[in-house]
Every structure is written in C-alpha cells, then in structure tokens.
Amino acid sequence: MDGIDVLIVVVRVVMAFVLLLILTVLNVWAERKVVADFQNRLGPMRAGPFGILQTVADGLKLFFKESINPAKAEMGIYMTAPFLAVIPAFLIFLNIPWGRPFEIGGREIALQGVDLNVGLLFVLAFSSMAVYAVVLAGWSSGSKYPLLGGVRGTAQAISYEASMGLAMVSVVMFSATQGEGGTLMLSEIVARQSGTWAGFIPRWNIIPLFVAFVIFFISIVAETNRAPFDLVEAEQELVGGFHTEYSGMRFAMFFLAEYVNIFSMSALATTLFLGGWSGPTWDGALPAIISGILPTVWFLIKTYVLVFIFFWIRATLPRFRYDQLMALGWKRLIPGALLWLVLSTIVIGFRQFGAPWS
Amino acid sequence: MGVVGELLKGLKVTGMELVRTVTGRRMLTTQYPKEKRVKPQRFHGRHVLNRYPDGMEKCIGCELCAGACPARCIYVRGEDNDPENPTSPGERFGFVYEINMLRCIFCGLCVEACPTEAITMTHLFEISTTNREDAMYTRDELLMHPDGTVPHMFPDDPLADLGELDSADGWVRATAPSGYAAYEGVQMWQGTPGPADWSPEPDQDERDA
Numbered sequence: 001m002d003g004i005d006v007l008i009v010v011v012r013v014v015m016a017f018v019l020l021l022i023l024t025v026l027n028v029w030a031e032r033k034v035v036a037d038f039q040n041r042l043g044p045m046r047a048g049p050f051g052i053l054q055t056v057a058d059g060l061k062l063f064f065k066e067s068i069n070p071a072k073a074e075m076g077i078y079m080t081a082p083f084l085a086v087i088p089a090f091l092i093f094l095n096i097p098w099g100r101p102f103e104i105g106g107r108e109i110a111l112q113g114v115d116l117n118v119g120l121l122f123v124l125a126f127s128s129m130a131v132y133a134v135v136l137a138g139w140s141s142g143s144k145y146p147l148l149g150g151v152r153g154t155a156q157a158i159s160y161e162a163s164m165g166l167a168m169v170s171v172v173m174f175s176a177t178q179g180e181g182g183t184l185m186l187s188e189i190v191a192r193q194s195g196t197w198a199g200f201i202p203r204w205n206i207i208p209l210f211v212a213f214v215i216f217f218i219s220i221v222a223e224t225n226r227a228p229f230d231l232v233e234a235e236q237e238l239v240g241g242f243h244t245e246y247s248g249m250r251f252a253m254f255f256l257a258e259y260v261n262i263f264s265m266s267a268l269a270t271t272l273f274l275g276g277w278s279g280p281t282w283d284g285a286l287p288a289i290i291s292g293i294l295p296t297v298w299f300l301i302k303t304y305v306l307v308f309i310f311f312w313i314r315a316t317l318p319r320f321r322y323d324q325l326m327a328l329g330w331k332r333l334i335p336g337a338l339l340w341l342v343l344s345t346i347v348i349g350f351r352q353f354g355a356p357w358s
Numbered sequence: 359m360g361v362v363g364e365l366l367k368g369l370k371v372t373g374m375e376l377v378r379t380v381t382g383r384r385m386l387t388t389q390y391p392k393e394k395r396v397k398p399q400r401f402h403g404r405h406v407l408n409r410y411p412d413g414m415e416k417c418i419g420c421e422l423c424a425g426a427c428p429a430r431c432i433y434v435r436g437e438d439n440d441p442e443n444p445t446s447p448g449e450r451f452g453f454v455y456e457i458n459m460l461r462c463i464f465c466g467l468c469v470e471a472c473p474t475e476a477i478t479m480t481h482l483f484e485i486s487t488t489n490r491e492d493a494m495y496t497r498d499e500l501l502m503h504p505d506g507t508v509p510h511m512f513p514d515d516p517l518a519d520l521g522e523l524d525s526a527d528g529w530v531r532a533t534a535p536s537g538y539a540a541y542e543g544v545q546m547w548q549g550t551p552g553p554a555d556w557s558p559e560p561d562q563d564e565r566d567a
Contacts, residue, residue, distance in 0.1 A: 034376075036379075037375075037376050037379040037380055038372045038375055038376050038379070039375070039386075040375060040378065040379050040384050040385055040386045040387075041379075041385075041386060041387050042385070042387045042389075045389075312369060312372065312373065312376075313369075315372050316368045316369050316371070316372040317365070317368060
C-alpha cells in the first residue's frame with residue numbers, strides 16, 4: 001500500500017460523499033416539485049431555473065439563523081444528536097457500489113466508498129444507530145413533544161428493524177446460491193445479480209424474492225420516518241416531533257439526514273433487489289467512457305424509481321395511527337418475513353441438496 | 359387483498375393527478391402578478407365617484423353613504439351649488455369626500471345607500487400603500503375624470519392594471535327605472551362606472567304596450 005493507494009481510497013470516499021450530497025440537495029427540491037405535481041401545484045419556481053436552487057437558498061437561510069438553546073435542554077446530548085443523525089446516514093451510502101469499477105494505470109478504482117466484507121451488517125448496524133439521534137434529540141430537548149416523538153421513534157425503529165433484517169436474510173441466502181459460498185459484501189451481491197435468466201429476464205433478486213422486496217421497502221419507509229410512518233415528526237400531533245426545539249443549522253442537519261436516508265435506503269434496496277448498477281453497457285459498441293458511465297446511470301435510474309415511489313406514497317397516504325403502525329409491524333410484516341424466510345429456506349435447501357428422502 | 363387494493367386505488371388517484379399536472383391539463387396555481395384571475399362581476403374593489411354623461415357629478419353630498427357605513431370610514435361634507443355654474447344637478451354637491459381604505463370593509467352598503475348611484479365599486483383591489491396618508495382616498499382620487507376614466511392612486515406601479523377600474527360593482531335596483539309597478543323586484547344592475555347606462559329591460563317594449 002503506497003501513497004497512490006491511500007489517495008485512491010480518499011478519492012473513492014470523497015466521490016461517494018459529494019455524489020450523495022449533490023443528489024440530496026436535488027432530492028429535497030425534487031420532492032417538493034413532485035409532490036406539487038401530485039397536488040396540481042407548481043412547487044418552487046423562483047430560485048434558479050424551475051426553482052432548482054431552492055434547497056441552496058433554504059440551506060443558506062438556515063445556516064444564518066440562530067440556533068436556540070432551550071433552558072431545560074441537556075446541552076451535551078442536545079448538541080450531539082444532529083451529528084448522530086447525519087453521520088450514520090452518510091456511512092450507509094459509503095458502502096453502496098454506485099458504478100462499475102474501472103481501471104486507471106493498472107489500478108482498479110471501485111465506485112464505492114468502501115467495500116467491507118461485512119457490508120450488509122455494517123449497513124444494518126448504522127441504520128439502527130439513526131434511531132439514537134431521534135431518541136436522544138427528543139429526550140435532551142427537555143420538552144414534552146420532542147420526548148413523545150423520541151419515544152415513538154424508538155418503538156417504531158425496533159419494530160421495523162426486525163422485518164427489514166429478516167427481509168435482508170433471504171437476499172443473503174439466495175445470493176449464496178448464485179455464486180461460490182455466501183457473502184455479505186455488497187459489491188459481490190451486485191455482481192451475482194448481473195446477467196440474465198433465459199436470455200432476457202435480468203437476474204435481479206426482486207424476481208425470486210418479490211415478497212421480501214415488498215417487506216423490505218415498507219420497512220425502509222418506516223425506518224426513514226417518512227409518511228405514512230412519520231409519527232416521529234407528526235406535525236399535527238407533536239408540533240415537529242423530536243426536532244421541535246431545534247433551529248438553524250442543527251435543524252438543517254436533521255432535515256439533511258432524512259433526505260440522505262431516503263436516498264441511501266433506496267440505493268440499498270436497489271443494490272439488494274434491483275441488481276445495483278448492473279445493466280446493459282454494450283461494451284465495444286459504444287465508446288469506453290460511455291460504457292463506463294452507463295452502470296452509474298442504471299444505478300441512479302433504479303434508485304430514483306424507488307425514491308419516486310417514496311414521494312408517491314407520501315403524496316397519497318395519510319399517517320398511520322400509532323396502534324396501526326404497531327399492528328402492521330408486528331402482526332403482518334414480521335410474521336410475513338419469517339414465513340417467507342422459512343419458505344425460501346426450504347426451496348433453496350431443495351435446490352441445493354435435493355429432496356431429503358431421495 | 360382488501361388493504362392492498364385500497365392502497366393501489368389511492369395511488370392511482372394521486373398518479374392520475376400527477377399525469378394531469380404534467381400534461382398541463384390541470385393546474386390550481388395562478389402565477390399571480392403575471393396572470394390574473396377573472397374576478398366575479400360584482401367584485402367589491404375600491405370605490406369610484408361617478409359623473410353624468412354631461413360631466414356633472416352625481417354626488418349630492420347627502421351623506422347617506424357615511425350614515426350607512428358600518429366601519430365609519432366615509433367622511434362627506436356637502437356644500438350648496440353655485441347656481442351659475444353647478445357642480446351637480448342637485449341643490450348641493452359633496453365638496454369633501456374621503457374614504458379611509460384602512461377601515462373600509464368593502465361591504466358595499468355605501469353603494470346601496472346612495473340615492474344617485476354616485477358611488478360604486480370597481481374591480482381594483484391592489485391598494486396597499488407604504489404609508490397611512492396614501493390610504494385616505496380623497497375626492498381627487500375617487501372622482502372620475504370628465505372623460506369617464508378613473509384616477510389610479512399609483513398609475514406607475516408595475517402591478518397597476520387600469521382595466522380593473524373599467525368594470526364596476528354597480529348596484530342592484532329594487533325597482534325598474536321607469537317606475538312601473540310591473541317591474542318591481544326585477545333586478546338590473548350597472549356593469550361599468552360612470553353614467554348609468556340603463557338598457558331597456560329584456561321585454562320592456564312588450565310589457566309597456
């Protein structure tokens with residue numbers, strides 16, 4: 001490992017970080033625009049062409065606003081919570097391969113922040129970390145509405161984390177049958193989804209594992225605290241939920257974390273179920289640079305389809321009642337995920353080892 | 359399947375609205391200063407004091423509008439006409455006429471109270487000012503010019519739309535101008551500021567015959 005290798009690592013991380021940051025700024029604008037379209041409105045129009053600079057304007061405004069310190073706040077934790085929200089959100093995306101590796105001067109550069117051999121576990125661990133931000137922000141504000149939001153956040157995250165993890169297990173099991181041994185590396189899971197079945201059906205995990213995908217998607221909507229699962233914020237009931245007492249830059253960080261989470265979770269779903277960056281690249285027929293960029297384009301298209309569904313659901317469904325949220329999580333998704341896990345275990349076992357009686 | 363079906367039905371409804379917006383078939387937002395909505399004909403905007411076709415003022419300084427005003431925002435003082443050179447066809451004319459637009463509630467009771475149709479309301483509603491003095495509309499701003507145009511407080515304002523002053527609320531007559539009892543309750547109203555140009559009632563010829 002020499003200096004250039006270190007540089008490559010730095011460049012990989014910075015590239016993933018910058019990509020995520022730019023796309024998040026665009027996502028905030030895109031959501032406002034798309035939801036406006038759903039409601040026959042115009043959405044942001046004034047800042048830049050089609051209002052595309054609206055997020056920048058809002059961010060600058062928040063940057064210059066005063067960050068208020070509530071008298072009863074537990075200051076240390078109160079100041080830390082926004083960072084606890086942002087950091088896990090970014091770390092999740094650093095694990096996700098967002099393009100095909102390419103070679104410069106004999107060195108392979110993967111378009112992925114870092115390729116851990118326990119990538120999936122890392123993602124799970126840090127998506128659970130995000131709930132600490134909600135709980136600690138709610139508690140440390142020293143105010144009743146944030147506290148209620150934080151308490152709701154804990155229960156919700158624990159409930160939906162379980163079904164999300166169970167849905168992921170079937171992906172790991174299935175992709176173990178697609179190559180040599182099991183793997184938790186996200187780049188390897190993507191690689192095993194390239195190619196096609198019968199010449200035209202892409203070998204994406206969503207086709208054999210559709211039920212797991214549905215469970216996973218519902219769970220990530222709940223994990224990111226998006227409508228219809230936004231009980232943590234619930235403007236009509238809890239003022240602003242856990243971030244009621246936050247203002248200025250600290251609020252902006254919670255806001256940023258929410259949108260980073262939407263994108264990284266959609267990217268994760270793309271990686272696990274929709275084949276990540278795999279797709280036709282027509283190597284040789286097209287110039288090398290275009291063939292090199294195409295996988296990133298496929299990745300972004302797939303991810304944005306999921307992000308669009310996030311927006312669509314938000315524009316359609318009213319918020320769940322608390323007991324409905326719990327009932328959906330514990331009585332539908334977790335048993336459903338378990339049942340699906342058992343079924344897929346049996347099917348994979350038969351295909352791997354043959355019928356036990358033969 | 360019931361819940362999923364309902365969910366898909368909901369997604370379909372919002373999806374159709376998205377398609378409608380994107381294809382430009384439905385849009386609720388009006389880009390306000392750029393495009394203005396058509397106001398209802400009897401919109402209550404700022405007032406105007408009318409004249410007869412010969413240029414005489416209609417206001418006779420009777421102060422009935424001031425009496426009817428629930429917000430007490432109208433101040434009128436009448437004065438005797440100069441017999442040689444009368445300002446209004448009546449005995450007196452309103453030589454002070456002020457409306458405090460900060461107090462006015464645009465109810466239109468002054469219009470109904472006026473016996474000579476002197477005061478009517480226009481479609482102009484962009485009357486915000488940068489100081490209180492400008493919100494006191496005096497006779498100079500309210501009284502229409504002899505050529506029938508209505509003075510605008512801020513004609514240079516980019517928002518100023520002089521066309522809004524051309525159509526007036528007018529007012530509903532309880533009885534026909536002819537005074538025939540047969541027309542009692544037949545409502546007519548004047549659509550523009552200025553001299554009341556009452557067209558004959560739809561079937562007036564037949565009914566008079």
